[in-house]
């Protein structure tokens with residue numbers, strides 16, 4: 212059983228007030244879990260590592276928890292600054308997000324603009340995405356569930372596919388201590404900026420949380436953001452241990468159940484397309500102002516629409 216290793220958390224700002232947590236793993240083949248956005252590797256990660264006595268140019272593995280821009284925006288830049296031959300790893304189901312800036316707006320980041328008439332907000336989001344992603348690339352290592360990444364001296368990360376937040380979300384599990392680097396696979400009540408969970412496939416999200424809770428049973432969680440507790444009021448730490456781990460997983464399931472109940476209030480019209488107003492009953496059930504869709508949380512439409520589309524994982528059985 213491998214000894215616990217030193218983990219250096221690095222706080223990377225992105226967008227308008229967002230913060231993403233990148234983790235450096237001090238192992239014989241050093242690894243970086245996520246990269247922040249385009250400016251993060253040179254502007255934030257390199258100086259933070261230097262201050263901690265490490266070097267970005269020694270990093271051998273750039274491990275993406277998933278393809279969202281706040282996590283892979285810096286992947287191209289980080290690979291340029293890392294050791295020669297350093298590999299960017301990502302689950303195959305999120306490959307398009309690494310390969311194409313447009314895929315972000317066509318996917319999770321653009322759903323709300325199908326319902327909101329907000330051209331300035333759309334232009335602002337588009338500009339942030341273009342600027343925040345350092346390059347379009349293919350992963351050097353395409354990951355699948357069950358893969359193992361050797362970091363030297365018997366230290367191994369196991370890849371656990373935890374889809375739902377995105378199709379290619381994974382958790383990296385440090386074998387031995389059983390620490391999980393979950394990126395955004397666990398949402399509870401969303402990040403401090405979003406203040407609402409983001410998952411595009413509710414059935415897959417539930418299944419991933421249950422698998423983490425019952426089967427993987429991590430001893431510690433290293434999260435991609437500080438998350439709000441299930442009440443949506445209190446901001447938790449990005450690193451959770453002990454009883455806080457199952458509490459975060461159960462809390463995520465509880466919040467998901469509330470969202471499912473709210474989504475059941477939405478009447479899907481047989482012919483005409485859904486509008487922002489179609490979502491008003493769900494917004495009201497969750498305590499938002501029914502008549503003001505622009506005030507609903509940024510991920511509201513992306514997450515709620517997941518309940519209205521047929522899931523690849525089958526019918527929305529609970």
Ligand SMILES: [Zn+2]
Pocket residue numbers: 277279376395
């Ligand atoms: Zn994400």
Ligand SMILES: [Zn+2]
Pocket residue numbers: 231279281282395435436
């Ligand atoms: Zn994120």
